[in-house]
Every structure is written in structure tokens, then in C-alpha cells.
Amino acid sequence: MIARLRFLWNETWQALRRNPLLQVASISTACVALVLVGVVGMTLYKLDAVAQMLPKQFETEVFLKFEATREQALELKAKLEAMPEVARVTLVPREQAWAEEQARLASEINLKDLPNPLPDKLVLATHQPDQLPAVAERIRQEPTVDEVIDQRETLRQVLATARLVRMVGLSAISLLLLSAILLIYNTVRLTIYSRQREVRVMALVGASLFTMRTPFILEGIVQGGLGGLVGATLVLVGAGLISDYTLQLWPFLRDLPPGLPPSLLLVSLPGLGALIGGLCAGWAAQRFVRV
Amino acid sequence: MVELRKVSVEYGEHHALHQVDLLVERGEFVFLVGTTGAGKSTLLKLLYGALKPTEGRIWVLGTEVNRLKPREIPTLRRQLGIIPQDYPLLPRKTVWENIAYALSAIGYNESAVRQRVAQVLARVGMSDRARYYPDQLSGGEAQRVAIARAIANRPPLLIADEPTANLDPETSWEIIDLLLQINLRGTTVIVSTHNRAIVDRARQRVVALDRGRIISDVPHAGYPVELDRLYPPIPL
Numbered sequence: 001m002i003a004r005l006r007f008l009w010n011e012t013w014q015a016l017r018r019n020p021l022l023q024v025a026s027i028s029t030a031c032v033a034l035v036l037v038g039v040v041g042m043t044l045y046k047l048d049a050v051a052q053m054l055p056k057q058f059e060t061e062v063f064l065k066f067e068a069t070r071e072q073a074l075e076l077k078a079k080l081e082a083m084p085e086v087a088r089v090t091l092v093p094r095e096q097a098w099a100e101e102q103a104r105l106a107s108e109i110n111l112k113d114l115p116n117p118l119p120d121k122l123v124l125a126t127h128q129p130d131q132l133p134a135v136a137e138r139i140r141q142e143p144t145v146d147e148v149i150d151q152r153e154t155l156r157q158v159l160a161t162a163r164l165v166r167m168v169g170l171s172a173i174s175l176l177l178l179s180a181i182l183l184i185y186n187t188v189r190l191t192i193y194s195r196q197r198e199v200r201v202m203a204l205v206g207a208s209l210f211t212m213r214t215p216f217i218l219e220g221i222v223q224g225g226l227g228g229l230v231g232a233t234l235v236l237v238g239a240g241l242i243s244d245y246t247l248q249l250w251p252f253l254r255d256l257p258p259g260l261p262p263s264l265l266l267v268s269l270p271g272l273g274a275l276i277g278g279l280c281a282g283w284a285a286q287r288f289v290r291v
Numbered sequence: 292m293v294e295l296r297k298v299s300v301e302y303g304e305h306h307a308l309h310q311v312d313l314l315v316e317r318g319e320f321v322f323l324v325g326t327t328g329a330g331k332s333t334l335l336k337l338l339y340g341a342l343k344p345t346e347g348r349i350w351v352l353g354t355e356v357n358r359l360k361p362r363e364i365p366t367l368r369r370q371l372g373i374i375p376q377d378y379p380l381l382p383r384k385t386v387w388e389n390i391a392y393a394l395s396a397i398g399y400n401e402s403a404v405r406q407r408v409a410q411v412l413a414r415v416g417m418s419d420r421a422r423y424y425p426d427q428l429s430g431g432e433a434q435r436v437a438i439a440r441a442i443a444n445r446p447p448l449l450i451a452d453e454p455t456a457n458l459d460p461e462t463s464w465e466i467i468d469l470l471l472q473i474n475l476r477g478t479t480v481i482v483s484t485h486n487r488a489i490v491d492r493a494r495q496r497v498v499a500l501d502r503g504r505i506i507s508d509v510p511h512a513g514y515p516v517e518l519d520r521l522y523p524p525i526p527l
């Protein structure tokens with residue numbers, strides 16, 4: 001067993017050493033691809049977080065009918081709070097709204113002597129932004145409700161943008177991964193080619209297909225894993241520099257939600273690289289290492 | 292030990308082998324002779340599963356080779372000593388390492404490898420060349436190492452495709468003599484060659500192939516007259 005493992009490891013090591021230039025090329029391509037995966041992934045994560053956060057600021061304003069009493073307003077508030085989708089409801093009494101409005105416009109016109117034209121208003125937020133339209137629709141059915149302003153259009157646009165970003169990002173990632181896959185496949189194919197003498201000896205003395213193929217698969221795993229490790233480091237260093245710089249330029253960015261945690265990146269990029277490397281190496285080995 | 296029944300191999304329209312029947316018993320030494328393109332290599336490749344017949348059935352050491360899946364071929368090959376027509380030693384490994392490599396690949400542990408490599412190098416008379424690299428060996432010496440590598444796992448059947456190609460007559464005979472010795476210790480040997488002198492001298496069973504057909508099969512024979520009739524020797 002130990003002898004077998006040693007043999008496999010020796011073979012892998014030889015495979016990796018056989019074409020150092022090729023290996024470096026392959027590892028760095030995997031690295032570049034995974035750096036871009038990391039960058040796109042991080043950007044997406046951040047944008048997604050922003051997109052998730054933004055709609056929370058959109059609240060529905062429910063204007064009650066003018067003739068509705070304060071009791072009815074409180075009743076409706078309680079009813080809305082009972083809905084499972086609803087996160088919170090605030091009552092803005094018409095007196096308060098009018099006072100605020102007067103104060104806001106004080107420098108322009110004097111509204112002091114006019115009668116209060118505003119109805120009572122409820123401000124309502126749902127747990128999820130996309131629950132808003134349906135909830136608004138239901139509230140509209142209430143007899144005491146005059147109008148529901150649900151920011152439907154704005155919300156739709158924000159969600160569409162998030163979708164677009166996600167789509168573009170994902171297709172960019174799949175494109176880059178595809179090129180990484182083809183490159184690792186090709187490098188392993190070339191290694192197999194440069195080691196066909198050894199492969200032939202193994203085949204003729206009766207080494208198992210497992211023994212013959214495993215070293216090349218390990219080679220792919222090492223290439224992808226190393227590429228991912230270097231890539232993750234580059235992404236983290238780069239992201240650190242960029243965010244320091246942008247924070248200097250636009251300090252308000254500090255309020256954005258935090259990005260991908262570094263440890264996740266350090267595990268997932270090499271892991272992804274190793275997985276992809278192993279799979280394409282296995283694919284190449286299956287095709288080109290035969291008895 | 293080896294049996295072929297109505298075996299044909301076609302490359303497109305070309306019949307490399309046509310309806311070949313052959314039986315080789317345990318312990319035999321068989322020469323496979325024929326001119327270039329007669330189908331010698333094709334027949335030998337069938338025996339170790341490097342080629343599938345278009346038609347017919349092949350048994351080797353009790354296994355029906357034509358039915359083996361790729362996954363099952365290694366098991367058969369571990370019981371065979373195979374020396375194909377072009378089977379160079381690994382150039383970056385010494386003589387010792389070349390044989391050790393073959394044994395490690397089939398799971399020998401380190402001490403078993405050490406022991407077996409020493410034995411087998413002594414058997415082919417190459418113990419003093421263990422640390423040499425292949426490019427430091429003569430053609431005959433390299434062929435001895437190739438034989439050592441092939442018999443390292445003690446195969447009951449040894450298959451050698453033109454092991455004397457490119458060797459001078461004296462060295463050719465030394466190689467055949469080595470194969471005869473291996474045969475005397477119980478290994479069945481099948482050797483292809485078109486070297487008339489060694490066939491005449493060895494006096495073993497001779498199977499003659501011509502254009503994919505067996506045209507003669509004689510025990511303890513010299514070079515077959517049938518082939519001489521078809522392809523008269525060129526006077527020097």
C-alpha cells in the first residue's frame with residue numbers, strides 16, 4: 001500500500017517536473033481564470049448585497065381615506081401588523097405630517113392658516129422587497145384605504161438591475177471557467193503525451209488503469225489548486241488595496257454591506273481549482289491513457 | 292496455453308490475418324516467421340489484447356482475450372512477458388531503475404523490487420550494467436534488459452516481436468539463446484523473426500505466415516522451405 005502510494009506520488013512528481021514551463025503556464029492560466037472568477041464573484045456578492053439592501057428602503061405608504069377616524073387607523077395598523085409578510089407598520093398622524101410639511105416648506109410659503117389637507121398615513125415595510133406588490137394589492141381592498149403608493153416601478157428596476165448583474169457575472173464566470181478547463185485539459189494531455197513511454201511500459205507490464213491515470217489526475221488537481229491558491233491571494237491583496245483607495249475617495253462607501261469573507265475565498269478558490277483540475281485531468285486521462 | 296480459432300484481422304479492405312488457427316501448448320518454444328507485412332506483429336498483438344480481432348476467438352492462459360474489457364486487460368498482462376517490436380527502455384532511468392519501475396507499477400514493494408531486479412539482471416547476465424543508462428548500452432545489452440523487464444514478474448508466457456532486429460548475427464544468437472534458456476526453465480515462448488540463421492540453428496517449432504495465412508507449421512524445424520519457395524533467398 002505504502003509502496004503503491006509512493007509510486008503514484010513519484011509519478012505525479014515526475015509529471016509535474018517534466019515540463020516546468022508548461023506547468024507554470026497552466027498554473028498561471030488557472031490562476032488568472034480563478035482570479036477573474038474571484039473578482040467577479042466578489043463584485044457580484046457585493047452588488048447582490050447592495051441590491052438586497054436597497055429595496056429595504058422602499059416602504060409602502062398607505063394613505064387612509066380622509067374621513068377615517070384615528071380608531072380605524074389604529075385598527076388597520078393592527079391588522080397589517082398581523083400579516084406574516086409585514087415587518088413593521090408606523091402610524092403617521094395627520095397632525096404630525098402636516099406639521100412636518102409646514103416646517104419643510106416654511107421658507108417658501110406660509111401654510112399656517114390653512115386647514116390640514118392630509119389624511120392619516122401608515123408606513124409599512126415587508127420582510128422581503130418582492131413581497132411588497134402583493135401586500136400593497138391586498139391593502140388596496142381595505143375600505144378605509146384611499147391610496148397605496150408601493151414604489152412598484154422603482155423596485156422592479158432595482159431588482160431587474162440586480163438580475164442583469166447576476167446574469168452577466170455568471171456568464172462571464174462560466175466563460176472563464178470553460179477556458180481554464182480547456183487549458184488544464186490540454187496541459188495534462190501534453191504531459192501524457194510527453195510521458196507516453198512510461199504509460200506504455202505501465203500498460204505492457206499490466207499496471208491497472210487506476211495506477212496509470214491517477215498521477216495525471218493528481219497533476220491536474222495540483223495545477224488547479226495552486227492556481228486557486230495564488231489567485232485567492234492576489235484577489236484578497238488587490239481587493240484590500242482597491243477598497244482602501246476607494247474609501248479614501250468616497251468615504252460614504254463605508255456604509256455598504258461587507259464583502260465576501262477572506263477565509264471563504266481562500267478555501268473556495270483553491271477548492272474550486274482543484275476540483276476543476278481533477279475533473280479535466282480525469283477527462284484527459286480517460287481519453288489518452290489507455291491499455 | 293494459447294489458442295486461436297478462425298481469427299481474422301482486417302484493416303479496412305486489407306486482411307492482415309485471415310482465418311488463422313493456432314494452438315501453442317505449455318512449455319513450447321515457437322518461432323513465428325514470415326516476410327515483412329505477413330502479419331506477425333498483428334498476431335502477437337492479439338495475444339496481449341493490444342488489438343481486437345475482426346472475427347474469431349483467442350484464448351491466452353485460459354482467458355478469452357477477445358472478450359476482455361479494457362479494465363480487465365491489465366490482469367492478463369501481469370501474467371505475460373511482452374516485448375513488442377519497438378519497446379525502448381526509459382532513457383532517463385538506469386537499467387536497474389527501468390526494471391524496478393515496471394515492478395513498482397504493478398505493486399511490488401521496495402524490498403521485493405530490490406530482490407527481484409537483482410535476480411533478473413543476473414539471469415540475463417547484466418548485473419554489472421545495473422547503473423548504466425540505456426544510451427550507454429549496446430543493442431544486444433539493451434535487448435537483454437528488455438527481456439529482463441519482461442520476465443521480471445515471472446510470466447508463464449513470453450511474447451517477443453523481432454527481438455533480434457538490428458543485431459549482428461552473433462548477438463542475435465545470444466539473445467535467442469537467452470530466450471531458449473528461459474524456455475528451458477518452463478516459460479512458454481513465442482518469438483517472431485525473419486532471421487533465417489537463428490531459426491535454422493535453434494531447431495524449434497516454426498510457424499510460417501504469409502499474407503495473413505499460416506502456410507506451414509512444423510516442430511523442430513529449420514527455416515520453412517515454403518517461404519524459400521515463395522521468396523527465394525537473395526544470393527550475396
Ligand SMILES: Nc1ncnc2c1ncn2[C@@H]1O[C@H](COP(=O)(O)OP(=O)(O)OP(=O)(O)O)[C@@H](O)[C@H]1O
Nearest residue numbers: 302305306307325326327328329330331332333334
Ligand atoms: N494500424 C494499421 N492500419 C492499417 N494496416 C495495418 C496496420 N497495422 C498493420 N497493418 C498492415 O497489416 C499487415 C501486417 O502487419 P504486421 O505489422 O503484422 O506485419 P509483420 O509481419 O509484423 O511485418 P514486419 O516483419 O515488417 O514487422 C501489413 O500489411 C500492414 O501494412
Ligand SMILES: [Mg+2]
Nearest residue numbers: 331332333376
Ligand atoms: Mg512486425
